[in-house]
Amino acid sequence: MLPYAKRMESLPFSGIRVMMEKATRMEAAGEPVIHLELGRPDFDTPQVIKDAVYESIAGGNVFYTSNYGTQGLRSAIARKLQAENHVDYDPSEILVTVGVGEGTYCAFGAFLEPGDEVLIPDPVWLNYIHVPEYLGAKAVPYTLREENGYQIDFEELERNVSPHTKMLVIISPNNPTGSVLGRQTLEELAAFAIRHGLYVVADEIYEKLVYGGQEHISIASLPGMKERTITLNGFSKAYSMTGWRLGYMAAPREVIAGAVRLHQHINTCAPSFVQDAGVAALEKAAPDVEAMRREYERRMNYVVDAIGRIPGLSCHRPEGAFYVMVNVKQLGKSAAFLADHYLDQAKLAMVPGTAFGGAGEGYLRLSYANNYENLVEACGRLAEATEKLVR
Ligand code: PLP
Numbered sequence: 001m002l003p004y005a006k007r008m009e010s011l012p013f014s015g016i017r018v019m020m021e022k023a024t025r026m027e028a029a030g031e032p033v034i035h036l037e038l039g040r041p042d043f044d045t046p047q048v049i050k051d052a053v054y055e056s057i058a059g060g061n062v063f064y065t066s067n068y069g070t071q072g073l074r075s076a077i078a079r080k081l082q083a084e085n086h087v088d089y090d091p092s093e094i095l096v097t098v099g100v101g102e103g104t105y106c107a108f109g110a111f112l113e114p115g116d117e118v119l120i121p122d123p124v125w126l127n128y129i130h131v132p133e134y135l136g137a138k139a140v141p142y143t144l145r146e147e148n149g150y151q152i153d154f155e156e157l158e159r160n161v162s163p164h165t166k167m168l169v170i171i172s173p174n175n176p177t178g179s180v181l182g183r184q185t186l187e188e189l190a191a192f193a194i195r196h197g198l199y200v201v202a203d204e205i206y207e208k209l210v211y212g213g214q215e216h217i218s219i220a221s222l223p224g225m226k227e228r229t230i231t232l233n234g235f236s237k238a239y240s241m242t243g244w245r246l247g248y249m250a251a252p253r254e255v256i257a258g259a260v261r262l263h264q265h266i267n268t269c270a271p272s273f274v275q276d277a278g279v280a281a282l283e284k285a286a287p288d289v290e291a292m293r294r295e296y297e298r299r300m301n302y303v304v305d306a307i308g309r310i311p312g313l314s315c316h317r318p319e320g321a322f323y324v325m326v327n328v329k330q331l332g333k334s335a336a337f338l339a340d341h342y343l344d345q346a347k348l349a350m351v352p353g354t355a356f357g358g359a360g361e362g363y364l365r366l367s368y369a370n371n372y373e374n375l376v377e378a379c380g381r382l383a384e385a386t387e388k389l390v391r
Pocket of ligand 1: 205242
């Protein structure tokens with residue numbers, strides 16, 4: 001057998017996939033599983049975007065593009081960043097990637113040396129732990145606490161920074177906490193990054209999914225930050241395009257120059273016709289995005305209120321993304337045990353918070369990217385299965 005490279009030890013199978021596999025096996029055996037484990041929108045991709053891809057293919061747009069991405073998409077992204085995020089980028093400061101997944105790989109791969117440290121939130125979407133570690137760098141967690149509204153504890157951040165720290169990752173709105181970093185936190189973060197000479201990797205993939213009148217603010221728009229921010233964004237979540245694999249990086253030109261060298265050896269370019277669809281998404285799909293956002297907000301409010309009525313459970317009302325961290329600490333059992341319990345007893349698939357880092361103990365991540373009727377049924381089952389535990 002061909003032995004795995006040693007560095008593969010830092011790429012375990014994700015806890016989300018483990019739950020999904022188990023839930024899917026149960027479903028195949030005829031069990032009525034409700035999927036609350038996936039970070040995948042349940043909506044179809046808006047028609048204007050599909051039309052653009054059909055037209056692009058019909059027009060023969062089937063060849064490699066520039067490694068950076070098409071001029072048309074990079075210009076559309078630059079216009080979007082100017083109008084919505086209030087940061088001026090030249091198209092040469094934008095790299096089109098095959099999803100944010102590839103964007104993280106390029107951002108870290110081009111710049112991290114073995115032994116470098118990256119400050120990452122805990123809990124966190126797992127790429128931010130595993131990709132730096134695969135590269136021999138160290139992912140150093142800083143805790144997002146529910147009692148703090150999942151904002152940042154700057155005393156802890158100061159304690160965790162070292163002479164080896166090169167980058168700081170922020171994700172807002174956040175997966176899995178659903179929290180949004182406020183202006184004051186971002187201003188403090190900017191001062192922290194400048195003081196310590198750090199680059200900030202800002203994952204803004206959920207920026208359009210914010211609720212309760214929350215405002216998404218790009219850290220790159222704060223004074224002195226554009227030159228030290230690598231913004232990663234993509235089309236998967238807001239436009240329900242997870243299978244299209246399209247994202248981008250916006251960063252200073254020298255960062256893009258490094259990232260593109262890695263990107264050319266991974267993917268060459270994002271698919272040509274998908275890039276045309278990206279232009280249509282940015283220019284024509286805003287009403288579709290808003291309709292999906294409103295529906296997520298309706299679901300979120302239902303789920304949070306329902307959880308609030310279940311003795312033994314509680315949760316922080318998220319300000320964005322499509323996840324709720326269900327606090328199960330009162331039940332006195334581990335998150336892993338409870339995730340199994342709810343799947344076995346109630347046919348509800350959720351992810352133990354520990355799949356996202358140590359600070360996730362005591363929580364289950366529930367994704368409400370599922371239809372309203374299923375969520376109503378799910379909350380009923382959650383109440384019943386919890387009652388059996390507290391009795
Ligand atoms: N960034 C965050 C914070 C995510 O939660 C996810 C997916 O769950 C991604 C990026 C993946 O993005 P993409 O589909 O563009 O690779």
